[in-house]
Amino acid sequence: MNDTKRFCEISDLEGAAPELRAVRHHIHEHPELAYEELETAALVAHKLEEYGYQVTTGVGRTGVVGTLKVGEGPRSIGIRADMDALPIVEATGLPYASKTHGKMHACGHDGHTTMLLGAARYLAATRNFSGTLQLYFQPAEEHGIDSGARAMIRDGLFERFPCDAVFGVHNHPGAPAGSFRFRSGAFMSASDKVFIDIQGKGGHASRPHLAVDPVMVGSSIVMALQTVVSRNMPPQEPVVVTVGVFKAGIASNVIPDSARLELSVRTFNAAVRDKIRQRIIDLVHAQADSYGATAKVDYVYGYPMVVNTPDETAFAIEVARELVGVDKVTPHSDLLMGSEDFAFMLQERPGCFLRIGNGGTSEEDACMVHNPGYDFNDANLPVGAAFWSRLVERFLDPARDSAAGAAL
Missing domain, CATH: 3.40.630.10 (Zn peptidases)
Known part of the structure; x- marks a missing residue:
């Protein structure tokens, strides 16, 4: 200077x-x-x-x-x-x-x-x-x-x-x-978005055994997602998985047909980014299958x-x-x-x-x-x-x- x-x-x-x-x-x-x-x-x-x-x-x-x-x-x-x-x-x-x-x-x-x-x-x-x-x-x-x-x-x-x-x-x-x-x-961090659509079987709230409740499926997915970081990533690796949207139903006496989750995922490592993606996709399908529902996962890579x-x-x-x-x-x-x-x-x-x-x-x-x-x-x-x-x-x-x- x-x-x-x-x-x-x-x-x-x-x-x-x-x-x-x-x-x-x-x-x-x-x-x-x-x-x-x-x-x-x-x-x-x-x-x-x-x-x-x-x-x-x-x-x-x-x-x-x-x-x-x-x-x-x-x-x-x-x-x-x-x-x-x-x-x-x-x-x-x-x-x-x-x-x-x-x-x-x-x-x-x-x-x-x-x-x-x-x-x-x-x-x-x-x-x-x-x-x-x-x-x-x-x-x-x-x-x-x-x-x-x-x-x-x-x-x-x-x-x-x-x-x-x-x-x-x-x-x-x-x-x-x-x-x-x-x-x-x-x-x-890199930032990705995940859109999860769960398809169940709607029904009357008084007869849940005749329905496949997507709210229950979604809730199970939300809880299971907490393990993606805590049980799949080294403690020193910065990763965040946040569920920001959970939409389902319009009436308290109706089990809805479907539910939707939207996630935000933050990572600092390309290999970790890919691993998190695959883990989320596998986990969502496994949870949905266990309840007799189906799920579609749209995983969108966002900002690097x-x-x-x-x-x-x-x-x-x-x-x-x-x-x-x-x-x-x-x-x-x-x-x-x-x-x-x-x-x-x-x-x-x-x-x-x-x-x-x-x-x-x-x-x-x-x-x-x-x-x-x-x-x-x-x-x-x-x-x-x-x-x-x-x-x-x-x-x-x-x-x-x-x-x-x-x-x-």
Whole structure:
């Protein structure tokens, strides 16, 4: 690093905090689900055009890309922010709460988008770099299947808007606001979905012996699934199998014909991922057979593991330490059982996915994401925008290329 050169500080963005809050609150009031982010995408595109970026819309259906080239630097960097909301009824009571019943920004994507817009404005105004900046505003991170990252990649994201490395961020409830968490290598789990349809034989509640009760079958499957991890995986292997949906029946005096279970499976190892899949399929069929029912299992591989590359992670850690100090940076965070479709981007380009604390000192004392009471911490807006700005300035610093050339 050239010590005489000044890079972005948090103080450079503090004056923009009121405007950033207004943008974030507007997005929060108008949440849009996966591939419905038309208003959000239009706002992003308008802001980027206003700042002087070359803007492309409709990337991966509703994604937006802003491109800014400064100087003759040969390097390029990509930064991604997600834009979609969740199908949750908001219960925050905030003055800027969702105006659309049943939809809310319960994961902080409104904040992620705003932080990147803040950096976009600062970088366009200061132009303290030489190279190409690609800003990827992505739809449908929450989709689970056929996600926005994959849609943008299929739409030629990295061929049309190339970058040498790609970076992304997610807020982290339970860590102090303005702190940063990193991990090189595997960081977040792979995530799969399992859909189980049980076919029994319906009947009258008073005559269960004449029916094949799919509720009983489903209950047996739920309990048996608890052994998939505890009795098939080594204790040191992180695996989660959660039954999130159990649907059956509409009346208390009727044994229904069928039942449906939906599962979420999280793993950190490809071999374990395949073993868990086979174990679940075998167990479901065995349980159904034992009651005289049948079952159909649709096992859908979802997001892969988030795997950060060492050099890009080390670089991002260095930038965070410069910005907020060593004490606010955790360079080797714990593995996280949550999942992220940014993993698909990391399969295409080297890069780093990091976490910014959303407030609190532990997960027990913080409102988690995907909760009706969750809200993104506005204190992070200038911090996140400053981090992205400094990262770009440092990554596309001509002195960095000169130093690398001199070392060869």
